[in-house]
Amino acid sequence: MAASERPSTATIWTQRQRSALAGGAAAFGLRLGVDQLDRFHQYYDELISWNRRFNLTAITDPDEVLGKHFLDSLSCVLAFPPGDPQSLALIDVGTGAGFPGIPLKLALPGLHLALLEATQKKALFLSHVLASLGLADTTVLNGRAEELGQVAEYRERFDVAVSRAVAELAVLAEYCLPFVRVGGRFIAPKKTGIEEEVKSAQEAISILGGKLMPPISLADPTRQLIVVDKVRPTPRAYPRRAGLPPKRPLGRPRGVAMGPR
């Protein structure tokens, strides 16, 4: 969309937000140029514009999108494996409107990105945004983690899997670890104070070939990054068929669920 055709919301993403985004990203060691800031701005406009027709996000205030979507997404880089972050193959499982995957790609254009999303209308939005922002080397996978995790083309092919606000950790581990190569990493931005959820995911993580690492604290004390290293291949039986992981989380007596986050 040309700047002149942008919806009127374009005007509420101000210079102040651009500076706050640049400053927040710099705190994660990411330097955003003018073009990159423009693309974040454009992504914001697309999000707000499509959100009028489709329910993509409850968060629309520019400062909140900046903090809770853009910067929270970018925080994942603090848990990236050592080495050049530009060339990583990264999958975002249950990306919704593109979080955390798209902000990471905007900040690190060399990423080989796959955006996995079960809902077709969200996948449609994602394809539109990728074309509109001119993002290369990015694939939208419209499907369920339980199914694509069993497809050879995607199984154990990624250096990093990220996933935010999709499921409790034991379930997320079953969705994400099958995609990660041995030596790679699974990163989940989560709220703080979830020790019980983490503890009750430990057995699942181990069964799936993962090793829970110490969490990474963030400047925002309400947020943290859960980090799981992939140390062994995931047994073939996982992920189980669609719907089973949340219904019967691994390593848990039957019927004990812990809620979505």
Ligand code: SAH
């Ligand atoms: N990660 C985004 C969206 C969170 S909402 C954010 O942080 O804003 C959770 C999203 O995960 C929804 O869009 C839902 O369709 C998707 N989802 C849930 N279970 C899934 C599964 N098993 N496979 C693929 N996508 C899934």
